[in-house]
Amino acid sequence: MIVVFKPDATPEQVEQILTKAAELGLKTNVSEGVERTIVGLIGPEDVLQVTPLAAFEGVEKVIPVLAPYRLVSREYQPEDSVVDINDHIRIGGSRLHVIAGPCSVEGEERLLEVAAKVKAAGATLLRGGAFKPRTSPYDFQGLGEEGLKILQKAGKEYQLATVSEVMDPRDVELMCGYVDVLQVGARNMQNFSLLKELGKVDKPVLLKRGISATIKEWLMSAEYILANGNFRVIFCERGIRTFETATRNTLDINAVSVVKQLSHLPVLVDPSHATGRWGLVAPAARASIAAGCDGLMIEVHQNPKAALSDGVQSLVPENFETLMRELQPLAHAVQREL
Ligand code: PEP
Ligand code: MN
Numbered sequence: 001m002i003v004v005f006k007p008d009a010t011p012e013q014v015e016q017i018l019t020k021a022a023e024l025g026l027k028t029n030v031s032e033g034v035e036r037t038i039v040g041l042i043g044p045e046d047v048l049q050v051t052p053l054a055a056f057e058g059v060e061k062v063i064p065v066l067a068p069y070r071l072v073s074r075e076y077q078p079e080d081s082v083v084d085i086n087d088h089i090r091i092g093g094s095r096l097h098v099i100a101g102p103c104s105v106e107g108e109e110r111l112l113e114v115a116a117k118v119k120a121a122g123a124t125l126l127r128g129g130a131f132k133p134r135t136s137p138y139d140f141q142g143l144g145e146e147g148l149k150i151l152q153k154a155g156k157e158y159q160l161a162t163v164s165e166v167m168d169p170r171d172v173e174l175m176c177g178y179v180d181v182l183q184v185g186a187r188n189m190q191n192f193s194l195l196k197e198l199g200k201v202d203k204p205v206l207l208k209r210g211i212s213a214t215i216k217e218w219l220m221s222a223e224y225i226l227a228n229g230n231f232r233v234i235f236c237e238r239g240i241r242t243f244e245t246a247t248r249n250t251l252d253i254n255a256v257s258v259v260k261q262l263s264h265l266p267v268l269v270d271p272s273h274a275t276g277r278w279g280l281v282a283p284a285a286r287a288s289i290a291a292g293c294d295g296l297m298i299e300v301h302q303n304p305k306a307a308l309s310d311g312v313q314s315l316v317p318e319n320f321e322t323l324m325r326e327l328q329p330l331a332h333a334v335q336r337e338l
Contacts, residue, residue: 013058069219071226077264092266097295101127103310105147115154117317126160140308148178169197199228239274248276256291266294
């Protein structure tokens with residue numbers, strides 16, 4: 001790390017840091033400029049967490065050299081991570097994977113019908129919320145365990161891996177009994193108790209980006225899961241809140257390549273929540289593949305007008321099928337299969 005002193009820092013104040021560094025077992029490199037002194041500290045940066053050097057008199061700032069999200073970072077692992085799901089789906093490999101299905105599980109018959117259609121169109125994973133994080137407590141909250149049973153049945157019937165959101169650390173065990181991938185929703189990206197719990201399970205975690213989270217905060221949330229022992233984490237960019245109101249969220253397309261540069265973990269994009277309107281899902285999906293994402297999550301409903309949540313952004317199965325066909329040449333153009 002690098003300690004930058006204020007222009008008026010005294011030699012005694014610099015000496016205090018050098019003494020502290022020696023106590024912490026760090027080597028030092030002092031550079032006395034015309035304007036100010038800078039000290040490079042050489043050794044493990046962990047000591048920064050327990051010794052706030054920025055609190056010492058005369059210090060203007062302390063700049064860490066290593067990323068704070070170390071297990072998640074490319075420095076820790078230069079090659080791409082491939083997250084295995086059920087031993088046959090490899091997220092982050094050469095093939096792009098698409099997770100499709102309704103926002104919420106609404107009933108067995110409806111889900112089985114959608115599952116058959118998204119499978120035929122080329123999706124490899126089936127989504128469906130059973131515990132729904134709704135803005136209003138009066139809106140449909142999901143079918144709970146009953147919804148998980150239906151999702152599991154549909155997944156088995158059509159050989160689709162299943163993805164569903166877990167909102168509460170107390171539900172983690174229950175969810176592990178039914179679904180293949182546990183989704184952390186945008187509203188829970190910084191639910192640290194939940195993240196710690198997910199670090200202990202033997203299931204992949206789909207970590208959506210928080211509504212107003214910076215990329216660094218998002219990476220730090222993933223670090224919680226890895227630091228607790230679970231390395232099977234998949235990022236999902238789902239749009240962020242900006243001043244723009246024409247769309248539900250603003251798809252941060254930069255985030256795909258930024259996260260892929262900073263981290264070895266795979267990155268998916270959810271163009272449904274990122275745009276909030278079904279007519280904008282296809283262009284956002286195309287842009288995401290061009291930007292280098294490892295797959296997509298798309299909401300599909302056979303009757304969006306009657307959907308219990310997110311009908312406005314849901315594709316009908318026919319449009320989903322057309323989109324999947326259109327995405328093929330695009331995937332090939334970026335040396336991926338779909
Ligand atoms: C969802 O996937 O249905 C969902 C609620 O997404 P997000 O957490 O990204 O809003
Ligand atoms: Mn939704």
